[in-house]
Amino acid sequence: MSDIDPILEIYDRQAPTYDIMNSLMERLFSKGRTIFSLLRGKILEVGVGTGENLKYYHPSANITVFDWSPQMIRQTKMKVKRLELHNIKNFVIGDIQKLNNYFEPNSFDFITSTCVFCSVPDPLKGLQEIAKVLKSSGKFVQIEHGISNSKLLNIFMRAFDPITANMRGFHLTRNTLNNLERAGFSVIHEWSLDPAGIIRVIISKPK
Numbered sequence: 001m002s003d004i005d006p007i008l009e010i011y012d013r014q015a016p017t018y019d020i021m022n023s024l025m026e027r028l029f030s031k032g033r034t035i036f037s038l039l040r041g042k043i044l045e046v047g048v049g050t051g052e053n054l055k056y057y058h059p060s061a062n063i064t065v066f067d068w069s070p071q072m073i074r075q076t077k078m079k080v081k082r083l084e085l086h087n088i089k090n091f092v093i094g095d096i097q098k099l100n101n102y103f104e105p106n107s108f109d110f111i112t113s114t115c116v117f118c119s120v121p122d123p124l125k126g127l128q129e130i131a132k133v134l135k136s137s138g139k140f141v142q143i144e145h146g147i148s149n150s151k152l153l154n155i156f157m158r159a160f161d162p163i164t165a166n167m168r169g170f171h172l173t174r175n176t177l178n179n180l181e182r183a184g185f186s187v188i189h190e191w192s193l194d195p196a197g198i199i200r201v202i203i204s205k206p207k
């Protein structure tokens with residue numbers, strides 16, 4: 001029996017076709033991704049996937065990308081080469097839930113993630129690891145989808161959650177704002193990219 005996490009296997013399989021499968025959703029997500037152009041300094045992007053955010057970062061930023069899927073990192077490397085992105089300095093394969101094993105404490109000015117904490121098996125553990133390697137003055141900038149403002153919509157999303165989790169590797173009803181508070185972050189700004197409050201841009205800092 002394989003001891004590779006089944007969610008990692010799902011993302012490894014999806015990697016070559018991920019951008020095509022997500023092209024519709026990308027119209028919505030791309031409205032938020034521009035926020036990354038404002039960041040400077042040492043940046044860690046976790047769950048980089050195929051690297052959809054990378055073209056938005058400022059050329060002077062010093063960026064390390066991280067994902068547990070070797071196939072996703074392969075797609076990212078191809079995109080970095082194609083787009084000639086010289087600010088992407090390091091590619092690291094590993095598990096967000098063990099981030100502290102890969103980086104020194106207080107290493108980064110910013111940590112970023114988009115559409116990642118819907119997939120991390122233990123999101124609280126992952127967020128606690130983010131807090132360890134982020135500088136105490138640092139910010140965590142996320143775009144995440146999750147539970148909505150609508151009780152009716154949440155009923156449907158809860159019903160579909162096991163299907164997306166098993167087939168695509170992500171949950172529909174994670175409460176990222178709540179998880180951030182529980183993991184020791186203070187939310188500084190947050191806003192929604194859609195009227196139902198499903199997709200949120202969230203900026204937080206360690207308490």
Ligand SMILES: C[S@@+](CC[C@H](N)C(=O)[O-])C[C@H]1O[C@@H](n2cnc3c(N)ncnc32)[C@H](O)[C@@H]1O
Nearest residue numbers: 011047048049052067068069095096114119120
């Ligand atoms: C839904 S994709 C999003 C990819 C990219 N951030 C984007 O916006 O298109 C989620 C990514 O998070 C990665 N991921 C999920 N759980 C992870 C973990 N525990 N450690 C490292 N990467 C993880 C997956 O391999 C996948 O590449």
